[in-house]
Every structure is written in C-alpha cells, then in structure tokens.
Amino acid sequence: MTQVRVLAGTHKGGFVLTSDGKREKWEVSGPHFGGWDVYHMKGSPVDPDRLYASQNTGWFGQIIQRSDDGGVTWQPVGNDFTYATAPGTHLWYDDTPRPFEFKRIWHLEPSPTDPDVVYAGAEDAALYRSADGGSTWTELTGIRTHATAPSWHPGAGGMCMHTIILQEPRIYVAISAAGIFRSDDGGQTWRAVNRGLKQDGIPNPDAEAGHCVHHVEAHPSRPDTLFMQKHWDVMRSDDAAESWTEISGNLPTDFGFPIAVHPHEPETVYVVPITSDSLHYPPDGRLRVYRSRTGGGEWEPLTAGLPQQDCYVNVLRDAMAVDTLESAGIYFGTTGGQVYVSANSGDTWAPIARDLPAVLSVEVQVIP
C-alpha cells in the first residue's frame, strides 16, 4: 500500500508524519532530537528509507543525523564543516568586513541518483558534499570564494545557503542575501545569475549580487524554468536563470518565503503571501495559499480549510512541499506549529498536526 511520509523540521525537534495515499488519517512520530532546532530533513529520492536531518542549537552546534529505516532510528554522522580554505570575509550589517564563520546547516539535498551522496547548504554561506552518507563532508569552495562574496551581506535570518537544486553537473544554490548562483561543472565554479532581479534599498538595484532570494524551485520536466520567491517579488526564469521576469501579478502582496511547483503541471505554482518584510504574517489575518495555473501573473486564493480570521503565523522558506501522487498533495507548515495538507492540488486543506513547535521545514515522500 502506498505510504506518504512527511518530514517536518521544527524549532524543537523533528517529526515524521505518515499516512496512506488518501492522506486523511495521520500518525505522528517524534519529536526526534527533542529540544534541538531541526532546520531540515529530507529523504533520498532513490532510497526513501535513507533520510538526512540537520540538528543544531546555539549551545551545542551542528549535528547531522541519518536514518536508514525511514526515520524509525537515527545515527549521528559527520559534523565537521570546517571551511576548506581561509574563511575570507563578507560584509556585516554595518558594512564592515567580517570573517565567514560556520553556524549551521540550513538545507540538505540528497542526490537524485546515489543515496550516499548528499549536499549541505550552510550559514555562513558555503556548500558541502558528502559521498559516504554524511560521514565526511568536503566543501566545494568555489561558491564561498566567489568574486562577489566579499560584498555579500547576511539577510535578517543570517547569511544562509537555503536552496540547492541538483541537475548535475548543473547546480543552483541561493543565498540570502546574495542571490542565486549557477554552476555548470558540479559545483567547482559559479556564476551569479541574478539579472532581472530588483532590490530596493541597495545602492545599485541591478547589482550582480546582493539580492535577498528566499526560495527557488524547478519542475523536473523543465529544468531550465525556475520559480523564485524573493524578499519582495515572485519571479520566473525560462533560460536557466540567465534572466528573470516578475510574475507577482495580482497577488495581494508579493512578499513571502516558500514557493512550490505542482508535480504534474509545470506551470502551476504556489506561494503563501506574507504582509511585508516587517509584518511576517498573512494579510488581514487570513492564511491563504495562492495558486497560479498560468506560470504566474494570474493567481487565485486557496482558502478552504485554512483559517480565515485571526491567523498570524508565518510559513518559512523550506516549509512547503509537494508529493507525486496522481491527485497531487501540497503541504506546508507554519510557525504556529500547524502542518497542512491538500490532497487535491490545493482546492481544500486539512491540518495534519496543529500544535507542533514552530515548523522550519516540510518535505514529503511517497513510498510505493
């Protein structure tokens, strides 16, 4: 029987939520690593029982956990994320140079072809690769030592590498607040690909780097089409990020964090509009997912089953995911501890869990 497994990383531990293909009744397992921030959990596309989790606190630092049985048991693996070369500097909020300093892993991206290969995106921005199931990590230094890196500023949440899109040998990464970068040689060399992004409040709004990208997604069938939720603006590219055009259209606000693409309809896109950069909650206290079936520009609110009054949660950048079932499932988690599922492409929603710690990330797996 088909099983659906949702991996929810939260501010106080990781949770594994399971259901059958109907996605109506759910079992909750956890908290795993209780009391720790779990920024991200993600499974291998080729071995769904192989899971990776990023666990950290300000007290005890970074731990990477691996499960080989679908999240029933976990084993700490390697946590040596020492920069491979001299740290170099970036700019601090006050424009003074500051050495890169490892703080945590924001995002884990398992290889689509090898369960032992996994990439990790760090704060301060750096990219690591493991080829032994997370036991050891090698930094791909080309991104941290990019020519623009000395000019990068951290976003409000830190200078985090939060997005990793693997189309090997092509790789995209996105860094807040540096922008999106593309490598065509497996992560050795990188190019800033931010043309068309606009950034109010910086001296050169068309700067090569310095863009506060919040999240980027691509549909597997159209690897050169990318959808981006930026600090402000929802954007798309159809030329592998060589250029970007705005698709915010009729959204009530184009500020937000996550963005997702329908698994079977590459022109169907989802965002969760948030009031503004200073008001991190939905407009009017109404939690609405917006869906565009036209690749952006024209958006419709999806509200059935979502709170439409007095709701002041946020949905963070890695906290939205889609499954691959025929009737597509869309999932997101909130800073209020709710995880919602729609088993019909967003038409109606229901909570899987209501009272978890603040949700930092949501991923989903379909196990045949």
Added chain:
Amino acid sequence: MSSGVTTAPATVRVLLPAHLKTLARTGSEVEVRLAGERLTQRAVLDALEAAYPVLRGTIRDRATGKRRAFIRFYACERDLSNEAPDAPLPEKVAARLAAGDEPFMVVGAMAGG
C-alpha cells in the same frame, strides 16, 4: 604531586548536560581515562571526545578548538571556563578529580530559547 599532574593516567568523572547525554546515548555521568599524566581541561575533553566521538564539535568549536560560547566548565565549585585549556588544573581540583571525589562538569549555560 605537583599541580595538575597525577602520578598515573587518571580516570575522571565527567558530568554531561541533558542534550549531550542523549546524543552520546549514555548516562549523565561518564568516566573517561586520560591519555597522559597531565590533568588539564584539554586532557579531560580530549579523553571525553575519544570515548564519545559524537561529542566532537558540541563542546569545543570544530574549527578553532575553543569552548563554545554557551558551554561552561565547573569542578569543585569553581568556574574553570576561562582558564587556559592547557593550564594545569588547580592542585586541589586536580586531586579531587583524580580521586574521583568530584566530577568535571560540562554545563550548558542558562540562556533563553
């Protein structure tokens, strides 16, 4: 016996905070055998990490080897956190640790969150 030096490699009791106890899958108190005769903070922590490799990076920063900001070290009602890692421990502290009368305490500092 001079300060910080035991006559034989010492076995030291180490008290762990709850999260590290869970991570190391052990009790809150462990015993570690020092590799050499010098009883220093570094010797204790090196022995602890050798016995429990999962704790590497959780007490001392991986890159710098320095105590993490929200970790403190106590023994015999003394705060040793800012003592040099290679300095011999005070004679009375070393004697009581080596005798097993007192534990070396790794403490997660009280801070919000």
